[in-house]
Amino acid sequence: MVSCLWGRRRSNKSALSDPVDPNSKIVIVGAGIVGSAIAFQLTRRHRNVTVVEAKRPGSGATLASYAWINSRDKEPREYHDLNRRSLDMWPRFAKDLNADIGLRWGGEMRWTVTDKGAKSLLDQAEVLRSWGYPVVQVTKDQARAMEPGVVMEPFTSAVYCGIEGHVDTQRVVRTCLNHAQQAGADVISNDSVTSINTEPGAEAKSAATSVTLASGRELACDVLVLAAGYETTGLAAMAGIEFSQQTSPGATVVTEPLSPIFRNIVCMHMPRDLPEPLMNVRQFPDGSVMIHGGTHNGSIGDTSDDDAEKLMAQIAGFIPTLHGANVKEVRRGMRPMPEDGVPVIGFSESVPNLYLAVMHSGVTLAALTGEFATTEILDSSRIDILQPYRVERFSR
Template identity: 25%
Template sequence: MRYPDVVVVGSGVIGAACAEALSAAGAGVTVLDRGPLGAGTSAAGEGNVLVSDKGPGPELDLALASLRRWPALLDELGVDVEWDAKGGLVVATGDEAAKALLGFAADQRPEGVDARVVTPDEAHEREPHLTPAVVAAVHYPQDAQLQPVLVTKALLAAVRRRGGTLRPGVRATGLRRRDDRVVAVRTAGGDVPCGIVVNACGPWSGEVSAAFGAPITVLPRRGVILVTAALPPTVRHKVYDADYVGAVASGDADLQISTVVESTAGGTVLIGSSRQRVGFDDSIRVEVLRALARRAVGLFPVLADVPVVRAYGGFRPYAPDHLPVVGADPRCAGLWHATGHEGAGIGLAAATGRLLTELVTGAEPHLDPTPFRVDRPGVLG
């Protein structure tokens, strides 16, 4: 029996994308997950592939690279994952918010973001049910959406087709080392030999890295989404309030609500978004649901009488500087990390898997990996 070259711990979209890219490069890959495959953070997201919410910098570079990679990757996978290049519409309902939005869009354009200023009337042509309070809007045609569970399953299926092994229900408890190099992942059911291990455990990456003897600072950040009953076509784009960008970039532990509304292929409307650092407390709080609903109706008054059929929440992997952690751990040869994408994991996954594989194999990286290195302030410790 040939032991795997790589063990990827975590089967969410980031772990799945890393496993897929590594297997495509010829590595033997085993994916471990303590629970069902793809059932954590990736199953609790909206499937956003966004550039609209990212200012100039390394995360935007990663997002643009991923946006370029996703269509070709999906063609290679040959599976319908409900890819929808619907575009995004960001709106402001106050003068200060409008000024900030237009300035943000102006900063994005030189970096390759298609940010088109539209008038309030044009915004209403795109979204007829939008509140008349809109005073400024920017259309982002590059924004897209896909179904996160479907794409995660498709990536993992590609790994299996190439001879990889998927092992749900297997908890990684530590590493076995020889001469300070990884030689196996320890599990309750025995060691899994390997030359490389990738920590892709999302919000649990901090816990897992500590168990591996090389702790990194990645924390859970709770988010909740409302789902309406299926409607006739009502919301055409991903539409969000201009203050969403500030909520994403904030490190505040207190509850933050910023309105995000979009439809799905099945006709339901997804309403977000909340951000709150409450550890791994997964309780659904009524005050959060009320705040989400109230803000959504403010943006789309037509939703006032639409029933909400369910609410669900998840934990986003949060790094203190709001950048993903992608690269080798300098303290342990053979240990790599791919985590910290917070709520952007779906959108950033394609480029993250490619970048990690380039670094592992020694290929020329398609973008600068330095900003995502493990040994940066605030992450290592």
């Protein structure tokens, strides 16, 4: 039987009293941006980490992501604050990664085409400002002067938020894992966890003792971190932990490199008071443009590339530089989205050595999650602003 320091030590003590043994084995399932950020932070503290990834690191939702770092449309207020805090932590995260991860700041602009849309946009901006989030109204002339390459017609209002940015998620994942490996972590790719093995602990709890991989390997663990995105629900169920997720497919289209489309901002949302699909646009440092098309409940069509071409034609009506641009890639992924729309982060009460990290806005939240998960795992702290995100909220 595999020894599980965590489960045994905790049997007669409060969950908060015992820091993890420095030699304990930590297995992270999933090498998207969330699992990779956690691996990076844990190995900065010299822990024994193994990352298991079913496919290629960064190839899940993290690849498809629009990767806009923001705290817009995040309610309730405490969830807005969580995202804002992570947004503010990104510069330090990037500095610690010490590599070009394609992080670009410069803000986001959006405008409206109807009076109703304008009222809704400006009301929302007012609320965000009252929360200390700097969304400002810009006039038609200001908006056009800022971004002459965008056809903003008709126009009823516009807002700009200068503190937002975007990042190249593939570079973030690569850099996190490179650092982790240099610090001794083992990264296993193209091999998936097929079972989580547990043993009974005290007080009707259990402990995760090992995971079995599709290849047949068994990895012992003292702490198990599930950061497998949409697949986390199925994995958690193997350890008797129940929570459900929304079904939220998403897609982004990436073009060949083009000349710069924006002069000041780095992200733009096309009018949300137009019929769907919603369209969001950003440009990578190499000039290729990513168009995010869809809603939180769906994405551009299903799986046909015709849909991507249709999206390109629609977006070119607003950004003429995109007219005739070749689509290089269509990226599709399932958003990790717990049923109530907010993250699941933290240790499970029923399996006290199993840590969950599942979230939408995982790009925005990666900076905070990597750091806070590490504090909770290694220091036996419970961070109060993470309290609303414990998995037990689904079973109570």
